[in-house]
Amino acid sequence: MVRIAVSGTHCSGKSTLIEDFLAAHGDYTHEPEPYVWLTELHGEELSAAPGPDDFYRQLEVSVERLAQYAPGARMLAERSPLDFIAYLLALDERHPRHRASRLLEPAIELASRGLAHLDLLIVLPLNRRDAIDAPEDEDLELRQLMNDHLVELVTTDEYDLLGGGALRIAELHGNPQQRLAMLEGVVSGSPL
Numbered sequence: 001m002v003r004i005a006v007s008g009t010h011c012s013g014k015s016t017l018i019e020d021f022l023a024a025h026g027d028y029t030h031e032p033e034p035y036v037w038l039t040e041l042h043g044e045e046l047s048a049a050p051g052p053d054d055f056y057r058q059l060e061v062s063v064e065r066l067a068q069y070a071p072g073a074r075m076l077a078e079r080s081p082l083d084f085i086a087y088l089l090a091l092d093e094r095h096p097r098h099r100a101s102r103l104l105e106p107a108i109e110l111a112s113r114g115l116a117h118l119d120l121l122i123v124l125p126l127n128r129r130d131a132i133d134a135p136e137d138e139d140l141e142l143r144q145l146m147n148d149h150l151v152e153l154v155t156t157d158e159y160d161l162l163g164g165g166a167l168r169i170a171e172l173h174g175n176p177q178q179r180l181a182m183l184e185g186v187v188s189g190s191p192l
Contacts, residue, residue, distance in 0.1 A: 002187055003069050003117060004028075005080035008124035009147040013132050013179065017124065017172070018078055020180045031069075031077035034061035052091055052100035059084035059107055063114035071119075080121055081111035082153055082161060083146075089153075090145035108159045115161055122183060123171045125151050 006014045014033075022030055035058055038044040046054045062081050069075045088107055092100040115121070126132065126147045153161070154169060162169065170186045172179045 002119045003066070003071075003073055003075045003077075004120045004122060004187070005031075005066070005077040005118050006122045006124065007080045007083050007150060009083075009086075009126065009143045009150065011132060011143060012124045012126055012147070013176065014078055014124060016176050017122075017179050017183060018076055020176060021076060021183055024180075024184070025074075028074045028076045029069075031065055031075055033078040034058035034065070036078075037061050037065065050087075052088055052098050052103050055084045055087045055091070055100075056103045056107055059110055059114075063110050063117075066114045066117040069117060077118075080118065081114035082121065082150065085111050085159070085161070086146045086150035086153055087142075089149040090142055093149075094142060094145055108161065112159075112161050115163065115167060118167055120168045120170070120186065121154075121162075122186070123150065123154050123169065124179070125171055125173075127173060129173065 006018055008014050018030065022028055035046065038057065038061055039046060044057075046057070050058075058079075059081055062077075062079060062084065066077060066081070085104075085107055088100045088104055091098050092104070126144070153159070154171070168186070170182070172182045174182070
């Protein structure tokens, strides 16, 4: 019984991993990414090129949704609050004029509350070996910057968001079948 979130930049294999896992584990509830909740299920409009306020709004929804799952729930979320911290940091690095840093302090506080509702964080970092390509229209620069910040957040826990070891974290690599096998192993308690 595990509350899981899959983190990674856009076009990193999150959806494929989640679909594969849910196909084999029908007892888990799928928690769609906040963007889907906002745009498809609630009709809110977000920018085609999301800015800091769009990512902060997605963070709010992520935390609201995760808070609904009590310990012991079997839930798999597409994205974690940590993703939105990484996107804010990436936007701030890329376009300081967007002033994403103005949202960082409240975002960190909010993300900390949301991450407390997870038992396992799966991270899908980009790497050359897995060679997951993304189309040019997916803002490849933002994709890479977000990935770099996400990896740094997980590695350093600079903002003390990961619960001092209470939140299990696993980085997965490989093709879709390898990632699924690794995820199933981590969920069953096997070390990577």
